[in-house]
Amino acid sequence: MPPPTAVGLGANRRLFVLLILLNAFVGATVGSERTLVPLLGEQVFLLGSSAAVLSFVATFGLAKAITNLLAGSWAASAGRRRVLLAGWVVGLPVPFILMFAPAPHWWLVLAANVLLGVNQGLCWSMTVLMKVDLAGERRRGLAVGLNEFSGYVAVGLAAFLTAVLADAYGLRPIPFLVAAAAVVAGLLLTVTLVPETKGLVSGGPSLRPLAALREFSRRRQLLLLNQAGLVNNFNDGVAWGLFPLFFSTAVPDPARLGLLVAAYPLTWGITQLATGALSDQVGRKGLIGTGLVLQGAALASIVTARGFEAWLGAMLMLGVGTAMVYPTLLSAVGDAVRPGERAAALGVYRFWRDLGFFVGAVSAGILADVLAFGGSRTAGIAGAILVTAMVTLGSGLLAGMGLREPSRPGGAVRG
Secondary structure, three states, X not given: OOOOOOOOOOOOHHHHHHHHHHHHHHHHHHHHHHOHHHHHHHHOOOOOOHHHHOHHHHHHHHHHHHHHHHHHHHHHHHOHHHHHHHHHHHHOOXXXXXXXXXXXXXXXXXXXXXXXXXXXXXXXXXXXXXXXHHHOOOOHHHHHHHHHHHHHHHHHHHHHHHHHHHHHHOOOOHHHHHHHHHHHHHXXXXXXXXXXXXXXXXXXXXXXXXXXXXXXXXXXXXXXXXXXXXXXXXXXXXXXXXXXXXXXXXXXXXHHHHHHHHHHHHHHHHHHHHHHHHHHHHOOHHHHHHHHHHHHHHHHHHHHOOOHHHHHHHHHHHHHHHHHHHHHHHHHHHHOOOHHHHHHHHHHHHHHHHHHHHHHHHHHHHHHHHOOHHHOHHHHHHHHHHHHHHHHHHHHHHHHHHOOOOOOOOOOOOO
């Protein structure tokens, strides 16, 4: 496919659709872990501590956060396509390590999740950045919404499919073939069809990663957006690591458990197809603040609800809240910087956002162990989820009070 020469979704529709498909493969790669790896830690590697089980989320989040920071500056200098290719290559070993890592060597799973974090940091960063390059200023929210739609629908579908496969064939190795197929397909499509999009944006100051971190962390608008992103992924890390354990005692059927786990990213993915474009019309602030508050209420409902149907409703509510927040935050970061700064600023935002996986996994794992009253692991997990709900509510109130809107949809906010 030839390199694009003009900005606009109409002029670049074939490449845009290809990038949507590619991000679906990125999402399927990580979605294959959503249901299985917490259960793998508990049932195969016999980890009795919630903190130990969540260590795979922590290593993933830390690796992804650091990679996001580096990817933005790397993309600004070397180009988007090279970074995307590197991400697929790093992700190739991940499903095979998860298939065959022998107990008790949990460190191999942690190593695989470091590679997965690098894969996601490079590939997901580039697919969203390339779409923003193609879409231009006024369609930024739509572009981000479509990117996150494809990625998180694939996360949910992969989570459900791997649960069904695990029910039929066991936790390993068959279910992880989903991730293997996604990585190979993504690499082949990138090698053969994806051109460079860097030429569509005007040049700007090329900041080194640490300089970019200082610059794009201290501006007031970006500070508020960064904290909201961190808290969003704080609760997503808790959902990834603790929900399968929390639900598994009451929902022993793997297919129903997979449906519960998948309902959240599926709802998130589908709904943000609308919320990304909506933020271009109604603004970013209201969606971000309200979405975080809705997330907090949903997390609290998961602890207080009883039964499959009530939990499913809470997971759907959590997905809607996240859809209001996730693409809108990315678009708001684009509003807050000049086009030439966008790659580095998005990298910094994604550093803070995905550091939330690490912070959430470590703190929630420790909390769950400390709060395991009378040896009840489920009670400890419920307590950790409830604390996460309160943190999320606080973040939503802070964002709602402090954020400013751009002067026009797709326009810029400075400061």
